[in-house]
Amino acid sequence: MSLSKTRKSPVAGEQEKVSFLSSLFDLLRRQSVFSLLCLVIFLLLILAAISAPLITPQNPYDNAQVDFFDANLAPGSMSGDGRFVYLLGSDALGRDLYSAILYGLRTSLSISGIAALLALAIGTLAGLAAAYFRGMTDTLIMRAVDIKLGFPTILVAMVIMSIFGAGYFNLVIALVLAQWPYYARTARSVALVQMGQEYIEAARCLELPVHRLILVHLLPNSLPPLLVVFTLQLAHAAAIEASLSFLGLGVSIEAPSLGLLIANGSKEILSGHAWQLIYPGLALVLLIFTVNIVGDRLRRILNPKERG
């Protein structure tokens, strides 16, 4: 993390970058092998989502590549043209479920990732501003946060989606609006502690410009707990995205999405095509579960009180 703009010796900076991932691995390994495993699975899921077109036999959302006559094939069946095997079976439209899941993962991860990053940025700035300026700014921002937190996140997201309609970017906006208050609240409480530290007083004494004080001094020191919130909210965002898509309020109906796959699968469950529900469901559970475990262990590592 290079957050300062002034010069630093290149060697020392390099060392830090190398050590960030490896020290994350190291910390998780000390917590438990299980949490390290979760991190690896999560990273593999991201990798699979990014490289989906390369490692799947078909693009299930390209009608030219989908063979309608291969509908509802059980896992392990050979495709009609004999080119590949439906590893996880196919769905009612003849799409390869394995491919559809990876494409769906792509959508789900990118939506929740972008939304979580935007919410992190907006919420953090709002929280830092509230802590730094106090007074009216603080009251306004935190009352907005309180109002938002008074409603369930999913409800807020649903209301926004039903106003703006389904779609990729509307979903991102809905998630950001629903999630920024969590970051703002955490950022404010961490920053308030930092504000009481003497190094902030020193920076004020030195008459540093406000933006510098907030971005260079307050932000880096408030960041660790926010990263924990980020991982947990990322999992939450993925779940909300799937839920909304399941309800038809998420991405448009022809876009790939885990939620839509699950919705379609649930219609097939009585026809005995259970795999169409189980595999997308498992993929979603695996994603949310691993992110949650990683986030939770990060929280324990970063909170000395829980280290025990």
Added chain:
Amino acid sequence: MSTTLLELCDVSRVFTRNDGAFDSLARRLGVGRPLENLVAVDNVSMVVNRGETVGIVGESGCGKSTLGRVAVQLLAPSSGKVLFEGKDIATLPVEEARRARFKLQMVFQNPYTSLNPRRRVGETVIEAAVSHGLVAKADARDAAIKAMGRVGLKPDFIDRFPHALSGGQRQRVGIARALAVDPACVVFDEAVAALDVSIQAQILELLVELRQNASFASVFISHDLNVVRYIADRVVILYLGRVVETASTATLFEKPHHPYSQALMAEAPELKAQKRIFTPIVGELPSPLSPPSGCQFHPRCPHAMPRCKTEQPALRQLGDGHFSACHLDMGQADEKHAK
């Protein structure tokens, strides 16, 4: 150029407990609890002349840190004025006020929280000077090395993070940071209290040396009389936010007038080869939320008179620059002054 650099005129600082909207509404309706006011600094006037070191002494809770923060404008005074080079900072135009505040720097007590843990030593030291254009960006590294050299830090510390430094080294960084912007006055708030005796000696000697070579005035806040006696030219003794006595260091330690000053001196540890019987001041430091009436020291004072309970003693001149706020032996003191 007048000799007075910084002047505090009848400065008070009151802290009000911020108890939220509900309580303030209740109070307006006349059913809530009354506001609790903590008078941390109560009508204090003091002067810092160019090049001199003023010591501020008192127990914890006497308002000495608050006074220091008011002096460097980290806190605004609730009433009274802070004059820098004869001008009231509060009434100056924004840009001029900023320049004045920039000339007032502070060195903090806790070497562990006073440095940003995520910034390298060099950045910490030179950041403000670069930000204010005192040093060109291209020269920042050399300037940082120079500033560090003044406080005895080797150039190879420049890329280290604070956690790799000892307490004494951190405190040197704090001093270098304050001095790098060429301040007119530096407030040292218990700057050596958290350090071992041997490290404390290093920092004190460093300050003595810096003061000889540089032209900044300093305010040295400490609870340790021996330290203040060593470093200060003039001493102000505070009790519950009020000045009880002020004099040149030599006068004050030779002839302390106020019973509180005398008690403080009797209790300060000394390096003597014989065991001593400690004779503590009786009673407690009263809560600043409900200070005693009259002379605030009267409940603990061995010489308290009926008058002390009702009448607050004003600062009275006893000699050249020697003031004390005590009703005791007024006659004598007046006589002395008359001579």
Added chain:
Amino acid sequence: MAEPILAVSGLCTEVVSDEKIARIVRDVSFDLYPGEILGVVGESGCGKSMMGFALLNLLDPPARVASGSVSFAGKDITRLPAEALRTIRGNRIAMIFQDPMVSLNPVLTIGEQMMEAVLAHQKVSRSVAKARTIEALEMVGIPKPAERLKAYPHEFSGGMRQRVVIATAFLNKPDIIIADEPTTALDVTIQAQILAEVQKMAAQNGTAVIWISHDMSLLSGLADRVMVMYAGQIVESGSTASIIEQPNHPYTRALMGAIPVPGREKLEILRGFPPNLLGEFTGCAFAPRCPLARDHCDLERPEARGPELTHARCHYPLQEGAHS
């Protein structure tokens, strides 16, 4: 002289981490007599706090007592089972830490905690325990102690809390009190009150006190005898008066020279840092910082020299040099 109440012999402690062993306390031996106030002085990191913990067998892994013995009433504390230790700690030997909140339970009232300390060790009725608690609080100068029993630790100021802890240590009239810089964070006025009580306690009840501090000026008024620690070793020990007037070890002199006493024009500055405690010293541990070090100091480890109660671990003690 009477029998010592505590006899420490060859005490060594170490901290083990990642196959490295830091030897923090190195071969410390001393006797403590009833009614005696023994000061232990040194810079931070010299092992004085860890020695205090080791005396009560309070070290937690990775720290441990490596060798040596601490004998109290004929028993070696370092080898006692936990159950037997509990009857000694807090009852016959009490410890006071620098941070009072270490010793106070935030969810119990002061009265509950202090009476608990009495009842845990002595078969007395609650009313007797209460009376003793009030008496102890009175002793450390807490006003209206009977009313204060119902208060919680957070309702007290830092200085008051520390006095409660000290009162708790006094409760069972222990044979020994081990105090680890308990007044460092306190004002001189409160410090004076506490020192006065400790002196009274030692004089009236024959309580022996080990007072750990980095400040020689504090110990000079309080202690009968002083041990100076450096790099885990006792480098000098002797009566307070003799150490202050005629220090033998250059480190002792440097420590005292750093204190801004009235009339001192220049403070003595000790350059450098305490040594790394991982390995063995080839010579005198202080030699690299010693203004008087000679070649010999780097080569041979100095042994403690001088009479039993007054000795310095130095090849060229100051006083001897002055006389010859």
